[in-house]
Amino acid sequence: MPQTHTNETTERVKRWLATDPLNADRKTIQTTIVREWKERWQREVDRSRARHRGHAEEPADEPPAKERLKLHDGLQKAESSLLVQMRTGKIGLRAFLFERRVPDVMTPVCVCGDGRETARHVAAYCQLEETTRRELPFAMRTHRDFDPAVKDPTRAASLTRWLMRRQRVGGYRVALQIADSEEPVVMPPTRRQPRWLS
Numbered sequence: 001m002p003q004t005h006t007n008e009t010t011e012r013v014k015r016w017l018a019t020d021p022l023n024a025d026r027k028t029i030q031t032t033i034v035r036e037w038k039e040r041w042q043r044e045v046d047r048s049r050a051r052h053r054g055h056a057e058e059p060a061d062e063p064p065a066k067e068r069l070k071l072h073d074g075l076q077k078a079e080s081s082l083l084v085q086m087r088t089g090k091i092g093l094r095a096f097l098f099e100r101r102v103p104d105v106m107t108p109v110c111v112c113g114d115g116r117e118t119a120r121h122v123a124a125y126c127q128l129e130e131t132t133r134r135e136l137p138f139a140m141r142t143h144r145d146f147d148p149a150v151k152d153p154t155r156a157a158s159l160t161r162w163l164m165r166r167q168r169v170g171g172y173r174v175a176l177q178i179a180d181s182e183e184p185v186v187m188p189p190t191r192r193q194p195r196w197l198s
């Protein structure tokens with residue numbers, strides 16, 4: 001899956017750059033990694049598009065760029081993982097879990113009743129987050145505000161941490177496992193009770 005590869009690539013680049021005493025072919029290494037990453041990403045996108053024809057494209061459905069590696073700078077591992085999930089749509093929210101036929105997820109619709117529960121919905125539309133959305137240091141008023149927010153390093157970090165505080169995204173590992181697998185999962189996700197239900 002390209003997202004894990006992204007993180008691995010970032011780590012590999014960092015390790016190489018840190019350990020190469022001559023810094024001789026730093027550029028070559030980086031170019032090679034980016035090229036491999038692009039090829040792999042394209043394969044994944046093609047495969048995903050073939051599987052889910054007609055689905056709205058998520059922000060990650062565009063060519064990766066070196067700058068995108070910067071998106072994850074300064075993020076904790078869990079935050080970085082959540083950002084990848086937000087960007088790919090492969091996230092422990094109802095829309096994705098329902099699509100992948102996760103048991104116990106009976107509907108893709110959000111509890112607010114106003115649309116499929118996606119990261120974009122939660123961040124930009126969900127009525128349940130009307131108040132908390134004001135914590136964000138930038139305007140998040142329509143679905144169009146979502147893509148720039150997950151592409152800009154500063155905004156992406158704020159948005160990721162905001163979503164993490166919401167405690168709505170469950171089953172990190174399950175979401176990643178589903179994303180890696182072609183098959184529907186058989187185990188139910190370990191969803192945490194959203195704070196607004198307790």
Ligand SMILES: [Zn+2]
Pocket residue numbers: 110111112113114115121122125126127128
């Ligand atoms: Zn909602």
